[in-house]
Amino acid sequence: MTTAQLDATFLALADxxxxxxxxxxALGDATVNELAEPFAMTxxxxxxxxxxxxxxxxxxxxxxxxxxxxxxETAALDAAESWIEENRxxxxxRFDKLDSHLRDIQDPEEAxx
Amino acid sequence: MTTAQLDATFLALADxxxxxxxxxxALGDATVNELAEPFAMTxxxxxxxxxxxxxxxxxxxxxxxxxxxxxxETAALDAAESWIEENRxxxxxRFDKLDSHLRDIQDPEEAxx
Numbered sequence: 001m002t003t004a005q006l007d008a009t010f011l012a013l014a015d016x017x018x019x020x021x022x023x024x025x026a027l028g029d030a031t032v033n034e035l036a037e038p039f040a041m042t043x044x045x046x047x048x049x050x051x052x053x054x055x056x057x058x059x060x061x062x063x064x065x066x067x068x069x070x071x072x073e074t075a076a077l078d079a080a081e082s083w084i085e086e087n088r089x090x091x092x093x094r095f096d097k098l099d100s101h102l103r104d105i106q107d108p109e110e111a112x113x
Numbered sequence: 114m115t116t117a118q119l120d121a122t123f124l125a126l127a128d129x130x131x132x133x134x135x136x137x138x139a140l141g142d143a144t145v146n147e148l149a150e151p152f153a154m155t156x157x158x159x160x161x162x163x164x165x166x167x168x169x170x171x172x173x174x175x176x177x178x179x180x181x182x183x184x185x186e187t188a189a190l191d192a193a194e195s196w197i198e199e200n201r202x203x204x205x206x207r208f209d210k211l212d213s214h215l216r217d218i219q220d221p222e223e224a225x226x
Binding site for chain 2: 006022
């Protein structure tokens, strides 16, 4: 995933309505009408959010079916999660190293002279 | 974490410079000067990004030390990751259920009459 795609994915996730749409799609595919129902939003307003989600690859829409159901695509979510996880890993490694360094300096046999 | 905080966290992550700052801080605390170095950016430009990161809790800055080093705070990252993970889990459950349903209808003993 490119930097620009990751930018777009995090930006798409920075909105409560779009996150709620993803929450809903995680349970199963849904049409625009089904997605609009709980939000008391107009269909064009929901469609605008769906376009943002579709552009960054978080959802796809069927071109064939009559009601063009929306589907969650997990690759973009996975990329966003991987980026966060990698930072958590580096952060944890850092404390593991600090811990091992503190043990070394506490042990006079191992400590540098 | 509130919805507004999650909005702010994902928005903060939707920028390549801010993600690079987090990458750097995952390796260890750093001053504004140290953070500015690899980006060929002015200090005020970097400070602006740091304020965005600080506001949503992704980083903290020491109030006491002379150079006010920046530190990665993992709670905000964890909240963002948890949100993504929960959706991945719901999505996987959905396929597990579909799988079990397909097995049921393939087994005539179990299939509804």
